[in-house]
Amino acid sequence: MDSYTHNSILEHGHGHVLQVEKVFHMTPGVGENSYSHNSALQKTVISKVRPVLEGIVKALYSKENFPRYFSVADLGCSSGPNTLIVTYEMIDAIVGLCRETGHSPPELTVFLNDLPSNDFNTDFKLLPDFYAMLKKEKGNDVGPCFIAGMPGSFYGRLFPSKSLDFVHSSYSVHWLSKVPQGIKNNKGNIYMGKTSPHNVFEAYLEQFQSDFSLLLHSRADEIKLGGQMILTIIGRSIKDPTSRECCLIWELLAKCLLDMAAEGLIEEADIDTFNLPHYTPFIEEVKTIVEKEGSFVIDQLETFEVNWDGNDNEENKNYVFNKFTCGQTVSRCFRAVLESLLADHFGEAIINDLFERFAELIGEHLSMEKTKFFNIAISMERK
Numbered sequence: 001m002d003s004y005t006h007n008s009i010l011e012h013g014h015g016h017v018l019q020v021e022k023v024f025h026m027t028p029g030v031g032e033n034s035y036s037h038n039s040a041l042q043k044t045v046i047s048k049v050r051p052v053l054e055g056i057v058k059a060l061y062s063k064e065n066f067p068r069y070f071s072v073a074d075l076g077c078s079s080g081p082n083t084l085i086v087t088y089e090m091i092d093a094i095v096g097l098c099r100e101t102g103h104s105p106p107e108l109t110v111f112l113n114d115l116p117s118n119d120f121n122t123d124f125k126l127l128p129d130f131y132a133m134l135k136k137e138k139g140n141d142v143g144p145c146f147i148a149g150m151p152g153s154f155y156g157r158l159f160p161s162k163s164l165d166f167v168h169s170s171y172s173v174h175w176l177s178k179v180p181q182g183i184k185n186n187k188g189n190i191y192m193g194k195t196s197p198h199n200v201f202e203a204y205l206e207q208f209q210s211d212f213s214l215l216l217h218s219r220a221d222e223i224k225l226g227g228q229m230i231l232t233i234i235g236r237s238i239k240d241p242t243s244r245e246c247c248l249i250w251e252l253l254a255k256c257l258l259d260m261a262a263e264g265l266i267e268e269a270d271i272d273t274f275n276l277p278h279y280t281p282f283i284e285e286v287k288t289i290v291e292k293e294g295s296f297v298i299d300q301l302e303t304f305e306v307n308w309d310g311n312d313n314e315e316n317k318n319y320v321f322n323k324f325t326c327g328q329t330v331s332r333c334f335r336a337v338l339e340s341l342l343a344d345h346f347g348e349a350i351i352n353d354l355f356e357r358f359a360e361l362i363g364e365h366l367s368m369e370k371t372k373f374f375n376i377a378i379s380m381e382r383k
Helices: 040-063 081-101 120-141 198-222 244-262 268-272 283-293 323-346 348-368
Strands: 009-011 017-019 069-075 107-114 145-151 164-170 223-235 296-307 372-382
Touching: 040 081, 040 164, 040 223, 040 296, 040 323, 040 372, 069 081, 081 107, 081 120, 081 145, 081 164, 107 120, 120 145, 164 198, 198 223, 198 283, 223 283, 223 296, 244 268, 244 323, 244 348, 244 372, 283 296, 283 372, 323 348
Parallel strands: 069 107, 069 164, 107 145, 164 223
Antiparallel strands: 009 017, 223 372, 296 372
16 A cells, blocks of 8 residues: 655564665566566545545636645655556546646646655656646646655654645545554464454554554645645444454464464564554544544545455456456565565565465455455645
């Protein structure tokens, strides 16, 4: 799920300390296992939120009385073709509005943000073609557009005060700044699970509350009064933190690791010291934190579901379920996100085997029931 952010330390299976901010990134490049090639799910999610995004950008731009300069940040931009989809959608919305109203287009600055280990080079290589496409499609209706990288954790300040009109983030904020503390007793799990002790759920919620509040507080300094922010995250529709919609996929991955431990391929102790820096919040938890932090007012809160297999969506009329390919697709999507964390903890050598097993388990599961991710899209205005 798109990348994420921190200043953090994860206890390491082999006794060394891992700094998540330095290690965690989507699989770089454009190869078979890269994030560029395995992010259909994230693309589907972005397309679902597009109508909301366009509505907000148009309303904000006209409310600000068609400013000459418009400044935008995309948090957790990751790498590959998805990175510039949101930028394109925003430009498209603004150009359309300017055409309708006869206003001249603004100069646009877009900051692509992710952790320093993100593959920004792949993103920057896309820019010449992107600019050429804009020119060809929009002609003189598009103003100057400046796209820059801004490496760093979004759990902290990234931009000058009151410098941004609009902030967007898709599939990033469910990644925590660090693994919650005090969960060494979460044995046999790599996340919250049915067998997790009660303190594990509390620790995860506390870490999310702390991180999400910090994100809001940091953006409140950077977004102009009346500016907007829209965040899309994986969440859950019910209060129970062990609900299948947010935990099942991780339980399947944990099962693969435990099977490998039973075969002597990895140490079970290493599984016990590995927990994901990830949290799928209940809608009410998200609302409560926004209200308590106090810098933003919620405009819209929408929820929607997407299938585990990102190719299985309404637009894809030719989709046919196949247990093998579907398992592979979902497994590769998760590999592109998790490989850096897992390889650092368990070593590179197990990765292929682990995700082959994962693909098989997912294919089996999806042949019995279609399972979905529950998503929360929340748009907020800076008070």
